[in-house]
Amino acid sequence: MRWKGLRQSENVEDRRGMSGRKIAFGGGIGTIVIVLIVLFLGGDPGQILNLAVEDNQVQAPGEILKDDTMAQFIAVVLAETEDTWNRIFSESGRAYRAPKLVLYSGQVQSACGFNSAATGPFYCPGDEKVYIDLSFCEELKTRFGAPGDFAIAYVVAHEVGHHVQKLLGTLDEVNGLRNRMDEKEFNRYLVRLELQADYYSGIWAHDADQWKGILEPGDAEEAISAAGAVGDDRLQKQAQGYIVPDAFTHGTSEQRMRWFKKGYDSGNPAAFDPFEVRSEDAL
Numbered sequence: 374m375r376w377k378g379l380r381q382s383e384n385v386e387d388r389r390g391m392s393g394r395k396i397a398f399g400g401g402i403g404t405i406v407i408v409l410i411v412l413f414l415g416g417d418p419g420q421i422l423n424l425a426v427e428d429n430q431v432q433a434p435g436e437i438l439k440d441d442t443m444a445q446f447i448a449v450v451l452a453e454t455e456d457t458w459n460r461i462f463s464e465s466g467r468a469y470r471a472p473k474l475v476l477y478s479g480q481v482q483s484a485c486g487f488n489s490a491a492t493g494p495f496y497c498p499g500d501e502k503v504y505i506d507l508s509f510c511e512e513l514k515t516r517f518g519a520p521g522d523f524a525i526a527y528v529v530a531h532e533v534g535h536h537v538q539k540l541l542g543t544l545d546e547v548n549g550l551r552n553r554m555d556e557k558e559f560n561r562y563l564v565r566l567e568l569q570a571d572y573y574s575g576i577w578a579h580d581a582d583q584w585k586g587i588l589e590p591g592d593a594e595e596a597i598s599a600a601g602a603v604g605d606d607r608l609q610k611q612a613q614g615y616i617v618p619d620a621f622t623h624g625t626s627e628q629r630m631r632w633f634k635k636g637y638d639s640g641n642p643a644a645f646d647p648f649e650v651r652s653e654d655a656l
Contacts, residue, residue, distance in 0.1 A: 374523050375587045381448035382455060384471050389478040389507075443507050443525075444476055450526045451503075453587070454533040457580040461642060462540075472536040473502040474529070481506075494528050496535035498544050503532040517602035521595035523588070527574055527633070528599065534573030538566065543648075557619045564605075565647040567623040568632040568656065571600055572645060575636020583640065593637055600633045601626035628656055 455471045462469035475481065480489045484499030490506035497504065505528075513528065514520040538544045547562050578596060582588040601607070604626025609616045623629065635645050650656050 374526060374589060374592055376446055376449045376522075379449045379585070379587070380452045381445060382452035382471075382474070384451060384455070384473045385444075385448050386473055386475045386502075387444065388481060389476055391477070443510055446522060447474065447476070447505070447507075447525070447529055450529045451533070453581045453585070454530055454577050456584070457577045458533070458537060460580070460584075461576075467540075470501070470540060472496070472533060473500075475502050475504045477504060477506055478508070479506070494532055496532045496539075498535070498539045501536060501539065503529070503536065505529070505532075513599060513602070517599070519595070519599035519602040521591070521598075523578075523592035523595040524599035526592075527578070527596035530574035530577040531570050533577070534570030535566075537573050538569065543569070560620065560622050561653065563622040564624045564628075564656070565650075568628055568647040571624075571629050571632040572636040572647070573642065575633040575638075576640060576642050577636075578633075579637050579640035593634075596637075597630045597633055600629040604629050624656070 451474050455469075458471075459469045475483075478490070480487065481504055482488075483497040483502065483504055485495075485497035488495065488504065490508055493509055494503065494505040496502070509528075510525050513524055535544065543566070547566050550562055551559055574596070578588065578593065603623065605621040605623050606616045606618075606625045609620070624632070632645075632647065636642075639645065647656060
């Protein structure tokens with residue numbers, strides 16, 4: 374991917390290196406009360422103050438280490454998704470509200486709860502943020518067999534695709550079905566939700582290449598390979614030696630690759646929709 378010199382998004386929060394503790398007081402009245410309690414109990418208030426300072430040492434949005442190539446790359450990909458969806462939303466008379474992207478290491482607190490790096494990249498609709506531990510980028514290559522920078526770009530674009538679903542109301546519609554059906558039936562909607570996010574990531578790849586010419590030979594194949602690497606059937610086979618289709622929540626490798634390619638080939642968000650496919654076999 375030709376990304377050097379392109380705009381980096383300012384919607385990036387770098388929380389790497391934070392301890393994950395939840396004692397960020399912000400220097401207000403809460404800090405004073407806690408310090409007084411510690412003094413009363415004979416403790417060292419300096420330790421508490423240091424914790425408060427440490428947990429507030431978050432880089433300003435858009436402030437990325439100059440020698441951090443992977444973080445810079447992801448900031449460029451995020452900026453490219455902003456350009457794509459700003460244009461697409463504008464053409465339909467809507468305003469696009471860009472998500473924030475949080476870089477973290479090990480574990481992170483979001484509006485969706487407390488998550489570890491084992492969760493993998495995820496989107497939280499509660500705070501409209503994408504979360505990614507950069508160790509996943511290496512894992513994508515070594516564990517999932519999907520090397521290349523565009524494989525990582527696909528992952529970011531997929532999570533941004535969930536944000537697009539949030540803005541369009543699709544996420545809320547699907548979540549509203551959770552308590553109205555059994556788990557097996559609800560999982561079918563989750564699969565369609567994920568395949569739509571794959572489709573949207575393909576839309577982004579098409580748009581970024583058409584308008585910016587940023588794709589290099591083999592980039593699309595890297596993204597398709599990454600989509601296939603995280604299919605439910607493949608992951609279940611690796612984890613337990615067999616597959617359980619009723620437990621699928623993201624789609625098979627073949628489905629995920631195909632829906633990304635549909636988006637990449639069409640470049641039209643309205644051309645295909647997994648929620649309009651009636652038969653499960655036709656997905």
